[in-house]
Amino acid sequence: MNSSNVLEIFKEITRIPRESGHEEMMGEYLRSFAEKRNLECRIDKVGNVCIVKETSPGKENVPTLVLQGHQDMVCEKSKGVDHDFLKDPVNYVVEDSWMVAKDTTLGADDGIGVAAMLALLDSDLPMGRIECVFTVSEETGMDGAFGMEKGFFTGKTLINLDSEDEGQMFIGCAGGLDTTARFSYGSEDLAPGHAPVRLEIGGAVGGHSGDDIDKGRANTIQLMARFLFSELPFGVQLIMLKGGNKPNAIARECEAIIAVPDRKATIARFNSSAGDVRGEYVRTEPGMTFSASEYRCTEKPIETPVAVNLVQALFACPHGVESMSRDIPGLVETSTNLASVNMRRQGVIEVVTSQRSAITSARRMMAAKVEACFLLAGAEVEHTSEYPGWKPDVDSRILKICVESYRKLFGFDPEVKAIHAGLECGLFGEKFGGLDMISFGPTLRGVHAPGERLDLNSLDKFTDHLVDVVTSFK
DSSP states (O other): OOHHHHHHHHHHHTTSOOBTTOOHHHHHHHHHHHHHTTOEEEEOTTSOEEEEEOOOTTOTTSOOEEEEEESOBOOOBOTTOOOOTTTOOOOOEEETTEEEOSSBOOOHHHHHHHHHHHHHHTSOOOOOOEEEEEESOTTTTOHHHHHOOTTSOOOSEEEEOOOOOTTEEEEEEOEEEEEEEEEEOOBOOOOTTOEEEEEEEEOOOOOBTTTTTTSOOOOHHHHHHHHHHHHGGGTOEEEEEEEEOOTTBOOOOEEEEEEESOHHHHHHHHHHHHHHHHHHTTTTOTTOEEEEEEOOOOOOOBOHHHHHHHHHHHHHSOOEEEEEOSSSTTOEEEEEEEEEEEEEETTEEEEEEEEEESSHHHHHHHHHHHHHHHHHTTOEEEEEEEEOOBOOOTTOHHHHHHHHHHHHHHSSOOEEEEESSOOHHHHHHHHHOOOEEEEOOOOEESTTSTTOEEEHHHHHHHHHHHHHHHHHOO
């Protein structure tokens, strides 16, 4: 088994639709893969798959090793791109040793981990019994891990293959939850002399709401709210507002339709504000775009009191890093992401946010702070999809095995870290107990956003390391 085997399988996976909640074709692919190789395959009631490869001769006394990743992917695309994630394969190119999906997400999170497990199952490597576990809907709340019943896998040592920095071994992660605010509204007539203007902010980098939250990237929803807040004294009426997409992605685009008494003056102020924002984000957002134009529509504005409350709440809503870890230098401890705003149905505006922290009380405090902001604005608020963090164990046996293997192969020690993102290890540890766990993977960049890419050079090292760990495990 080598990285070429892994990459070929991953290329097959890019052709399989597997948006969170729609993993049926991926599950069938895994079942068929196992059947063709006469491997035991279990599928539980929520769609998780476990494929078992029995012990190689001479390895009968080796304990069972669990390898784990998730079937689904975050499905994001650039504005205007014609791509249906429920049926279209992912388009990618290879440039300068990177595999890149320029207009969509690539799905290497966690398709490359899945491919590595399948390559192991397809190999003749000398190893003990392995259980390869493929969960569903990890990206939208870890539904598969939550729904998994005890006994679905039996091993007590687990390697999660859902990390994104080669050379780093992860032994802890943040927990998370979502906080959703809903505004109920009626409509009002267009004010005399008012006419519509369409505003758009796009082209922001976006990224993972955990791993990228400290990188100073723009949140286009808050930028739009910032401008709309400045327009309130001019009697602006809000007709439509939408931005962002997934709870675990930083908002890259936001659009608003407003009615104003002086179109030219509003457009001029927006363009002036755009210049200020470009200056503030010159280092992190070189491709961010702003546009304002006269517009025609027949929809009535949202009633002004609700619109004002919404704009003020979006502008005031916490977003970004709340605190840094006092134990691990450079690690974000607690954060929140203003993820999306949409008119989900007539008369209701929905705002989705997500909070993360390895400390349960800090995570819930952050969610309560967001809740308080929207309650003050008159919204209804609920908290959903909470999952636990994963407490680091520096004395972990599998950690020592992985570090020794890495040192032997490459001549230096890997970094041992915790990550400010959600991994299913936290849930497995709380739910099943007694597990010795670690997470590692090849280098990915831009996950959860168009332009996601896989470093093929890192894939070589990742594969060699994984093979050595699995074959030397005892």
